[in-house]
Amino acid sequence: MKPMVESSGLVADVYSAKCPTRQVLDHIAGKWTILVIDALLEGTMRYTELSRRIEGVSQKMLTQTLRSLEADGFITRTLHPTIPPRVDYSLTDLGRSLAEPITALRRWTEAHINEIERARAQISMPR
Numbered sequence: 001m002k003p004m005v006e007s008s009g010l011v012a013d014v015y016s017a018k019c020p021t022r023q024v025l026d027h028i029a030g031k032w033t034i035l036v037i038d039a040l041l042e043g044t045m046r047y048t049e050l051s052r053r054i055e056g057v058s059q060k061m062l063t064q065t066l067r068s069l070e071a072d073g074f075i076t077r078t079l080h081p082t083i084p085p086r087v088d089y090s091l092t093d094l095g096r097s098l099a100e101p102i103t104a105l106r107r108w109t110e111a112h113i114n115e116i117e118r119a120r121a122q123i124s125m126p127r
Helices: 020-029 031-040 047-053 059-071 099-124
Strands: 075-080 086-091
Touching: 020 031, 031 047, 031 059, 031 075, 031 086, 031 099, 047 059, 047 086, 059 075
Parallel strands: none
Antiparallel strands: 075 086
């Protein structure tokens, strides 16, 4: 595939180590990123709601993921001046634009997990 030339003049080529698209793809393809975005498709959530919704994510990894998603413009972080302070996370338009591919990936994984598990079991079996 040919690299894409953006209106800014940037040549977007994810296969090039120097292209910023590589870093963004790394963020989007991350396990926790996919789960956070998919969870936020349900609506605005607080940190603790996300933590409960995404079983197994550590506080450190959830915090890093949220910061990265905010820096890339996929989510917004809204601090409400209450006591105690309340912070809400929600998807931006850019973040919502990932809904279709992420939902498709999740559904594909759920639909094919039995086949994948069978293939894994065959590899694990002694020959």
